[in-house]
Amino acid sequence: MTADLLNSTNWSAKALAGEWKALSGGQIDVIEPATGQVLAQVALANAQDVQASALLARQAQKSWAAMPYGERAKIFRKAGELLEANRQAFATWIVRETGGIIPKAMFEIDSVVHHCHEAAAMLTQSRGLVLPSVDGVTSLARRVPHGVVGVISPFNFPFLLSSRAVLPALATGNAVVLKPDARTPVSGGVLLALMLEAAGLPKGVLHMLPGAAEAGEALVTDPNVPMISFTGSTAVGRRVGELAGKHLKKVALELGGKNSLIILDDADLEMAICGGSWASWLHQGQICMSAGRHLVHRSLYETYASRMAEKAKALPVGDPHTQPVALGPIITAAQVQRVDRIVQESVRMGARLLAGGTPNGQFYPATVLADVTPEMPVFREEIFGPVVAISAFDSDSQAVALANDSEYGLSAGIHTRDIGRGMALGEQLNVGLLHINDQTVNDDGTMPMGGRGASGNGSRHGGPANWDEFTQWQWTTIRNTAPAYPL
CATH class of the missing domain: 3.40.309.10 (Aldehyde Dehydrogenase; Chain A, domain 2)
Known part of the structure; x- marks a missing residue:
């Protein structure tokens, strides 16, 4: 087991795009909001970088989905173990980069450990139904992955809110292109990428591209990315929904609240x-x-x-x-x-x-x-x-x-x-x-999280909703012999 994930890879001024490397979009400083201090540099993705990663992710997805479910489940369990072993180092990054207090950071870490184990458990759950049919015909409805899921995550709980979409999207057989918020790219992207890479996630299945609006728009419009999961403000969510609808993509919007x-x-x-x-x-x-x-x-x-x-x-x-x-x-x-x-x-x-x-x-x-x-x-x-x-x-x-x-x-x-x-x-x-008899801020990875109206488009993250969001139904019929039609 890797004892120190933060130092296991040279990620300075880089992103995960098939491998850890610099991007054509340049690089940005990671700023500590409490002090204004520069904590690190990460690569900054532009539209060209997103396009390249989306294509690589599409190419890697089929072999990932075909991997035996037990092997994939081990990767998620291993990720949870690695996170437990690195919780103090990860918590320090969350505190310094997001400005959150230690208990908030520990809540994020505990929640992501939970999501790792939930992702592993998804791989032994039923993926479909046997439907009514006539004699001699087997009729099935099964859940199949979209292919590549684009995840755009926010700054406030970046480690958790990236993970709650990335992990179930991977568990259901998709590849993922993650664009964390440029204000919190380490907590929202680097930590998760290092954890999954060390756990054995195959190369090319997860791409982590910190970026601003240009990268986000490129991800939403890329033809190799059929689904977008966005968490953020309602104003930006409206734009994401508009672009996704124009390109006939599924989109999960988890937005603001009053x-x-x-x-x-x-x-x-x-x-x-x-x-x-x-x-x-x-x-x-x-x-x-x-x-x-x-x-x-x-x-x-x-x-x-x-x-x-x-x-x-x-x-x-x-x-x-x-x-x-x-x-x-x-x-x-x-x-x-x-x-x-x-x-x-x-x-x-x-x-x-x-x-x-x-x-x-x-x-x-x-x-x-x-x-x-x-x-x-x-x-x-x-x-x-x-x-x-x-x-x-x-x-x-x-x-x-x-x-x-x-x-x-x-x-x-x-x-x-x-x-x-x-x-x-x-x-x-x-x-x-x-x-x-409770207050409004509650979160649990086993429940369907999401809102109505300007708070979202009815999509949900968590629990049974993960199958709804990150897969789609495919109807399959199987006949012993082909039927004869009258024309």
Whole structure:
């Protein structure tokens, strides 16, 4: 077993394109958001690089799909073992490159270990059905791979969100071209490529090409890539969907969210405050499932708001690589400016600023806004920052109306002591993920993850959805003798 995957290959200023090599697109610096320090260099892919890798992946896919399932399963199990052996080195990269705290990095690693074992398990699951047929005919429906899957992953949980698409796509017999976000190319691409290469994945089956918009558009339009799995913003997702549709490709879009955490009048207030803190401040709020709206019954409203403000003021902010902090840096200075613009515009429109709201370089403190109304940007826009936005409601029907007043439809949480009431309210919400007596940020590789409306196109990642997304049905009939037709 390779003890040190990070040093097992010379990947500096390179990408995995059949082999580790420089690309014609040049190279980019990997920047630590907390300090501005250059951590490494990786190769940058352009359209020409993507085209070359897509062709190589298509050529490698058939032999990969034909490999005995037991041998393929061993590769995924070995990958999980290698990840366990390298977890501290991988976690350090996730912390420094994404700005996440250590527990967040460890969650990513534990989740990817789980996905490795789930990928191995997929290879012993049924791949089809025996359908009804007439005598003398066997009628089958089986799942077959698309061929090459293009995966475009984001910056916020890059190791996990790359892996949750790459691993099941490989397990179902596809080759993969992965384009990690250019802001987190090591956590989102290099780590995964090194792990799978060391585990024995055949050459050419996985290509890892860090890139910007040019590389992404080339991947979506390449004729050798019949499916795209995209995780990222709704604005970019619309463009991906448009291009994929034009080229008649299957596309799985997991996009943004404006998620509501609903606190009913009979809720356990302590648990609701605990969950609300996690839902908006975990990883600086840079999660598609973060609670963008805290909808609180008027009887609990002022207490909830004041307690949230107390918690916000007590949370330390700083460099998670060198300090024991609760919140690290925002990914870029431009994103800090965006978060602050949303907060300040909402304050000018009447929101009460109870805590935070003042950036310090690339750090933004835990922030609490009360008296938020639907016309404010903090109510309408996805923030992707550590902001609790609190609105009051007087009835369950009003809570439903506020929660559904959005183009998004990803996640919702409801706190109540009455499970039946919570379920009845939840059934009225336009979301893909619903959590009764929990908050909005939940993830498990065995569940189908995805949203509705501007949060996605109904596609899902995880569990049984992986077969739906990364394969397609093929109908096959087998006859003992050929039939005679009347013409």
